[in-house]
Amino acid sequence: MVVPNLKEAMKRSKENGKVQTIHYVLEEELKGIAKGKRYFIKTYGCQMNEHDSENIKALLEELGFSQIDCMEEADLILLNTCAIRENAHNKVFGFLGRIKNIKEKRPHVIAGISGCMAQEEVVVNEILKKYNYIDLVFGTHNIHRLPQLLSAVLSKKESQIEVFSKEGDILENMPFKRDSKYKAWVNIMYGCDKFCTYCIVPYTRGRQRSRKKEDILEEVNSLKKQGYKEVTLLGQNVNAYGKDLEEKYRMEDLLLDVSKTGIERIRFVTSHPWDFTDKMIEVISTCENIMPYIHLPLQSGSNTILKLMGRRYTKEEYLTLFHKLKEKIPNVSITTDIIVGFPNETEEDFLETLQVVEECKYDSAFTFIFSPRVGTPAAKMEDTISKEVKEERLQRLNERINYYSKCANESYKGKIVKVLIEGVSEKDEDKVMGYTETMKLVNVKADKATIGNIIDVKITDVKTWSMDGEAV
Ligand code: SAH
Ligand code: SF4
Ligand code: F3S
Numbered sequence: 001m002v003v004p005n006l007k008e009a010m011k012r013s014k015e016n017g018k019v020q021t022i023h024y025v026l027e028e029e030l031k032g033i034a035k036g037k038r039y040f041i042k043t044y045g046c047q048m049n050e051h052d053s054e055n056i057k058a059l060l061e062e063l064g065f066s067q068i069d070c071m072e073e074a075d076l077i078l079l080n081t082c083a084i085r086e087n088a089h090n091k092v093f094g095f096l097g098r099i100k101n102i103k104e105k106r107p108h109v110i111a112g113i114s115g116c117m118a119q120e121e122v123v124v125n126e127i128l129k130k131y132n133y134i135d136l137v138f139g140t141h142n143i144h145r146l147p148q149l150l151s152a153v154l155s156k157k158e159s160q161i162e163v164f165s166k167e168g169d170i171l172e173n174m175p176f177k178r179d180s181k182y183k184a185w186v187n188i189m190y191g192c193d194k195f196c197t198y199c200i201v202p203y204t205r206g207r208q209r210s211r212k213k214e215d216i217l218e219e220v221n222s223l224k225k226q227g228y229k230e231v232t233l234l235g236q237n238v239n240a241y242g243k244d245l246e247e248k249y250r251m252e253d254l255l256l257d258v259s260k261t262g263i264e265r266i267r268f269v270t271s272h273p274w275d276f277t278d279k280m281i282e283v284i285s286t287c288e289n290i291m292p293y294i295h296l297p298l299q300s301g302s303n304t305i306l307k308l309m310g311r312r313y314t315k316e317e318y319l320t321l322f323h324k325l326k327e328k329i330p331n332v333s334i335t336t337d338i339i340v341g342f343p344n345e346t347e348e349d350f351l352e353t354l355q356v357v358e359e360c361k362y363d364s365a366f367t368f369i370f371s372p373r374v375g376t377p378a379a380k381m382e383d384t385i386s387k388e389v390k391e392e393r394l395q396r397l398n399e400r401i402n403y404y405s406k407c408a409n410e411s412y413k414g415k416i417v418k419v420l421i422e423g424v425s426e427k428d429e430d431k432v433m434g435y436t437e438t439m440k441l442v443n444v445k446a447d448k449a450t451i452g453n454i455i456d457v458k459i460t461d462v463k464t465w466s467m468d469g470e471a472v
Helices: 006-010 047-063 086-105 123-129 143-156 199-203 214-223 251-260 276-286 303-309 317-330 345-360 387-410
Strands: 020-022 038-043 076-081 110-115 136-138 160-162 171-172 183-187 230-232 265-269 293-295 333-340 364-369 415-423 432-436 441-446 452-461 465-471
Touching: 006 199, 038 047, 047 076, 047 110, 047 136, 047 183, 047 230, 047 251, 076 086, 086 110, 110 143, 136 143, 143 160, 183 214, 183 265, 214 230, 214 251, 230 251, 251 276, 276 317, 276 432, 303 345, 317 333, 317 345, 333 345, 345 387, 364 387, 387 452, 415 441, 441 452
Parallel strands: 020 171, 038 076, 076 110, 110 136, 136 160, 183 230, 230 265, 293 333, 333 364, 441 465
Antiparallel strands: 415 432, 415 452, 432 441, 452 465
């Protein structure tokens, strides 16, 4: 049993050593050990976790498992968890009750937990104390160990808990069972060294490690050959890509090289305002296949709160960058993340956030109430704001965010835009759906044969969260 340790996870020192690249190979004798068995997986959290689940699914299928959507019939139930806010935790702990019921009826079922919650010392301690029917716990740093861990659970019939607190090497040659045939996630870096005071990610994902450019470009080229139309380069702050590499090769260089592969659409998330260089802006504005869409988290519009959050920029610096992006990148759409109710946030601080929203008129935003996370500095700050005030601020903020989302969508009415058609619309079976270059969801009247293609669509109607259109 290897359990997580918060102190270890906080460390950032040279003694962590150089990051090595390891090529993953599945031992021959493990192939097919779970033949005939079925797995159910539920994923919480961000794109990185979604992509990790694509990895986990492929590993399970190499062992012989096949995927099913009905949890009650599965032989393995796995929750790939997120730790970012308290409600993410509560959802998982709530779900464990259902798993317990299933295990009472079908004791052979293996119950597993992976992802960011598995990296938390407090969570694993609670699992050991109160949820002893969990058979498998592994973290974000040892997904590649899943075959060995499952093999041990299956043969020894005893639970396996293995969570490394220190990030390990970068694994290449990992298999992925991708959710889409047209758009793909591509990791370009792991971890985060920013340590914003409210955020748990640096503890659950470890130190920042950039993948080698050769490996990234090879993956993009291979995806292109397989017919993929779009890649999204993934990292917690992708603008810092390369800062930990010996070679002087940064995000702007990578974007340019990925653009040269000729893949039709390139996106990247998430951009931290701190590392956004002029060179990057130039590359984005000049390369046609880099999409004019930027997620630029603001978090707060008050300099006092930004400082307490450890965000390393002021409201003025953020706004300067924002306007530069709008000016230099034609037709760019910018979205953001905002937290309300951070400790010590006054009504004046909150009004400053609203002022930034009025100025930036974001295309859309994710908004959150501050949630204290064990081990982070902000969790030790005195929580000065009542629940009612936090909820009221969130509501006022959302009202403005939704207003500007609708306004942004209004400006598309009657226009012809390019949409990558991904599948059948969830709203209307007779329609297809996809996203514009600027990341707007469009439900389109078009033949199903357009699925997998980028087509011209005329926007006929707009709502707050989506638009309607027809193929032209
Ligand atoms: N790496 C990204 C953010 C990843 S987390 C970045 O730096 O922009 C996604 C969002 O969750 C954050 O932008 C923040 O708005 C929100 N978030 C993170 N920790 C939070 C917390 N403790 N409480 C509330 N929201 C939080
Ligand atoms: Fe969290 Fe800040 Fe890192 Fe984003 S940049 S993952 S908010 S610590
Ligand atoms: Fe959640 Fe971990 Fe992503 S905490 S937001 S799944 S990096």
